Amino acid sequence: MTSALSFSNDRPLTHRDEDRLNRAGFADRIAAVLAALPEGSGIVIGIYGPWGDGKTTVLNLLRANLARNDAMVVRDFNPWRLADDDSIFRGFFSILAEAIGVSLSTTLEEATAGAKWWARRLRWVTKPLGQFSKTAETADGLLASFGEIARKGDSVRLEQLRNRIVTLLNGTKTRVVILIDDLDRLDKQETHTLFRLIKACADFPNVCYVLAFDDTVVSKAIGERYGGSDEPAGRSFLEKIIQVPLQLPAAAREDLRSLCFARVDRALVAAGIELTKNQVGEFVASFDRGASIRLTTPRAANRFGNGLMFALPSLVGETNPVDHLLVEALRAFFPEVYEVVRDNHADFSGVEENVPGNGDQTPRGAQLLEPVLKTMPQDHSDAVKALIIDLFPRLSGAYGHSGYGSDWLSSWSDGQRICAPEYCPRYFTYSVPRDDVPDSEVTAILDVARGGDGESLDGRLVSQLHGPKAGRLIEKLRAVEKTVNPIAAETLAVALSKTGNAIPNPHAFFAVAEPPTQAAILISNLLKRINHPASRVAAGRRVLDAAEPLWFGAECLRWMHVTDEPEKDASNTFTSEETAELRFALVHRIKSRAADGAPLFDPDVPQEAALLFEWWRAEGREPVQDHLVRVFTTDPKQITKFFLSQASTLWGSGSATPEVGDLGADQLKNIDLVIDVSLLADLVRSHCAGNFEESEWHSDRDRPPEERLAEQFMYVFNKRKKDKAAPDSNGQVEVAVSEAESGPDVVDPKP
Template sequence: MNQVSNEETNTENYVADRPISLEKEDAFQRYGFAKRIAETIIQRQSKESIVFGIYGAWGEGKTSIINLIRSEISKHGENFVQITFNPWRFTDEAALLTSFFNKLASELKLSIPDDGQTKLKKLICWVKSITTSENEPLKTSKENIGDLIQKYGKIAAIFGAGEVAETIGKAISNVDLDELKDRIEKLLEYNKKRIVIYIDDIDRLDKTEIHSIFRLVKLTGDFSYTTYILSFDQDMVASALGERFGSGDKTAGVSFLEKIIQVPLNIPKVQPDSLKNFCFNLFNKALHVNDITLTEEEVRRFVYQFTTNIIPRLTSPRLAIRYGNTLSFIMPLLKGEVNMIDLMLIEALKVFYPEHYYLVKDNSTYFIDSYSNSSDNAYKIIEIKNLLKEKGHDLSKQANEDVINLISDLFPKLGYLLGNGIGYSTTDDWYRNKRIVSSNYFERYFSYTVLEGEISDVEFEYFLNKVVSNETSNSITDYIRRLLSHTTADNFIIKLRSREQEFKLSTSLHLIKSICNISDLLPSEGGLFSMVYGSPFGQAALFITQIIINNKGTDELDIFDFIKELMTFPKQFSFAYEIYGWLKPEEGNENKLFSDTQYRELAEILTNRAVLEAGEDSIFEKFPGYIHFLSRTLTDINKESFDNYVKSYLDRSSNNVVILIKSFVPTIRSSSRPNPYKGDLSNETYAYLVSFIDKNLLYEKIITTIPLEELEIEELYWEDYRRLDFSEKNMLRQFVHRYKLEENLSN
């Protein structure tokens, strides 16, 4: 199985469940284990055969270890003939044995790198050197070599055809099996060759086939210069062998294995932290690809459930990959239709506790209906407890507790009944949050209904061809509008982003401008806490910046001049700002596309655009969501000019001071309220505001607009403490309160 490197994911974020072969792909510290086995084989001096057993359960990485061993031994390819024998294809023991010897023969043939007359001369020379006089052919009472060749698939094919086969056939026509074995061993010794035979997945065979494999190994296991590496689940194979040998139980099978396997090796357990980190990496990719942003509270809930109730069941990378791929498939189908954490947890229940998953799926009333102490529910309560006990019959005590805790988190009504002490919200909250416990949403978690508005791949490819053929911006814009008329903006942008590595900037200029043209059609809300970044609006801007970054240094055009154009080209200031936001690196990030001076120039272009577009309305009214950026940039450009701009705006209307201060107050998104709302004028917000705008001027404008006596009639309150709604008058009280405190301190 089944380790995968980070690169082994396709554009849809599915992870290929295939074995690794290289050290660089090793995510679970298996390479060192495999290398030690390979070194033992490489450094071995004895000609005696040896049989290694690689023991591991399903999905623990047996095939990966075999591949790593093979890769290491391949570095010494001159000395080793490595043979992988697949025992799955044969209907009976005779076919199995015949195929094995044919495989061995063909690989030995390939391992002697001669051709033409050289091959003929060497083979004849070899025959003469290991046979007796031609006048005294070897004959015994045992089966002669001709019969042996017929029985085991005409092994003489190793020597070629025609003249070569005829010459050698005469020379060894009456050799017995032991003599043939001795001659092959001499051939290996003469050519300094050792054979390494790999037989994998033995535990996947049926019992008869398992018996046949070990009969084969027993028959050929004393072949000199030969190493067997067998991989299987010891418990499964021992049980199968035990039915045939000894007392008929698993112990008898173990005893039989001990006689065959000379070096039994258990695969080291994967460290829980490695598996956990591997899983989280898969989750992050799935979330990113699907533009899903989780709140801190959601992340905390999932991490607690995963590390407490799921990690103990995560025993192999294969399970992690199965779970990650499940999420990658389900997320885009149900994005926005269900609670994402509930979806991730119910899918975890499916992968790690399948019996309980189907209990939930097929018996919704036990999990979403309310319970009470009434006699009507008494029987129902007993019944669900018995069902849970029955499903957990094969689980350990700890695993039973874990699965009950997981179910209780998903279904708080039942959790409260089971005594987990979990309080739960109202039915309205569950409905609003699209929880699985809501009867309105329960079935969605199991039906996997494909969302309407899927975009056709054929149509999308046609669109990409229009882009590559460099059609005009207007033509591409029109086509995007047609696409968006029957698909979602999410689907369209996700499709674009999945192919962003393929875009050349020189052929994407019209596409970039077309996206700017239709930015007003792209939703800018990506969820309660995700703001715009995970929305189609934000992802479209990110797509544009990624094309630019990916083509850095191509010298196809002056990228900086093009970016300057993008600061003014989009119809919406907000989209130009979004492009700027993705292009500008975080503080301290040295991986910059442009110099600090160039970033300042872009900020100035964008800010001047905002001032012009705002006109008499001012940036405080037109662009309150960007006021921190605009105020900082205008101050950097010319502090005196910005002061005059502010004073002029405040002088135009007495209510403008309210608008100005309100633009600096943060907008809050909370799970307790359906819509964004303004928060308090906190110490930090106040300090930031007065760092750009004269606090004395603001104070004077406030008391001119509303006399202090009127302002202080009502008591000052803080939303964080009293959970009261925002009001503009209270915001002014908060400013006056902080202003007076500061003045008193300064005095």
């Protein structure tokens, strides 16, 4: 059961008891320095560190420390939240004035006379805006507005204001501390404006500034404003303002690791996932070999944890939890690598196949990664390779380790590994693909089957047996067929037998790999789970009684007994005698359907004709022949449809659609099993058009197959009468018909 999701909002810490990276000690030292300054002195302290390293946390802890000191007045100024230079200008002096507790206004008495003078004197603060900024006109506009306000009210002359502030500050024991954060988020102009203001006010007595920013980012921004136009020039400028530059102490690696794993634990708990001891070991070892090299800030740990909080719940039970943790680590710490893998995951999952003639045997996945790895330091590149090998063993050979063959695919699939091709897409879509079946659904199907609720089971199966999902469900059930509970096995076998109409039945070159045949094999193997022979036969009878459509029952029967070789008897679900008993049960249904007028063959459903041959196997040719003669005389068009159902199938190179093949000696033998070909020849002469007395073998694909097949049948039949060799279905004269009449086992009937 999942719990409420708890994302880390990346909010800086505010309480000492939350400090896991020992930032409090650093903040305490800064507070002690500020408290120990001589009376009347001020200072500008800079706290340097990259984004996400905890600078704001240090300011929060510093503020909390100073708040306990009555001799300190602490104020925050965050220029990033202000819209432009003018807002920064006003906001800065407003905060400063409020902290000092001095009004910037006096009475009306000197307003009009002194307005222009004040404006002139104030330009020593704002003039740099005009020199180094495109917003100088805005600053001049501010001064013009100031003159207009001065004429209507009263404003303090700048020099008098400075003297008044200095006098007041020298006369108090209270120290003002201005905390300024997020300077590194300002644009270049705003950065320049703020530092000019700080420089102008840095010598106020008893006023201290603590600035937190990424010194590299700010130096580059300021550097473009000064001579060198680069980072060193910016640093030179900072040295004139920052009196005490402090690099934020690097968090101890173990502290960051502990924080990161705490975020992992929180995400696992929220998703309701509990790792085994071995899984914990696998994750920690892989994380330390790979992702940990880029775990350098608390923010990185939080971002990784948030990614897990989002990704894990949607695929609980559908992916390998260790692989899911690691691929999210790849995304969080090596996003440039993750993008390559995500966009080309088929080149990373599975195993590498050696293609003859391919001069470059380097796996394509490794080739795709190479340009990215070249941009990294060697230790980072090695870390990526270690993580990739753990996730995708296919590339292990490319990185100096042993390779993996196709014999590993089954175990990877059983483990829901990302390296299993059928599971890999899930890790990048945060869901089970639409053409796949959730493992949780397979588990639910088996649970329902174990409970014996056939009606509920029917609904669950039909909801999944459509489109590509049908083959995937059958594949997943086949993966567990040898471990299914016997009670569940019978319930599931019977339920599956009812779903033949729902299972896609495409024309296919290799029909045994298609869903109907695989479902029939699954049913046979499920019945094999029933130990008691009589119970197993009874279950097989229920399967054949329930099978729909009827041809699917014949397909199931076909796989219940697959060989008469004694040494291979273990492959059979039923003995020959048991199979014969089951066949009679199926034939009872076949005869009932024939009585209703069904022809028992269909050119569009190749398996339908198997009903004729199962009937023949049970009762011989005579009753089947009577049925066919009745069908053909009632509707002569059924003759050519029968030929179409018996003809071979041709697959053109690169074609996904089969063509109607030919009727040769093989097909003639099969047809003769269910109807005397002499009798059928008479029916052809009576009801079909064509040259049948002097027929020749034609394999002209431009002719309608109905005409071509009827003439081919008559040609082969006439050759048979003359006891000469007849063409096989490929048009080759190879089989002497007289030698091919040894019995029904020579050529298998076409199902």
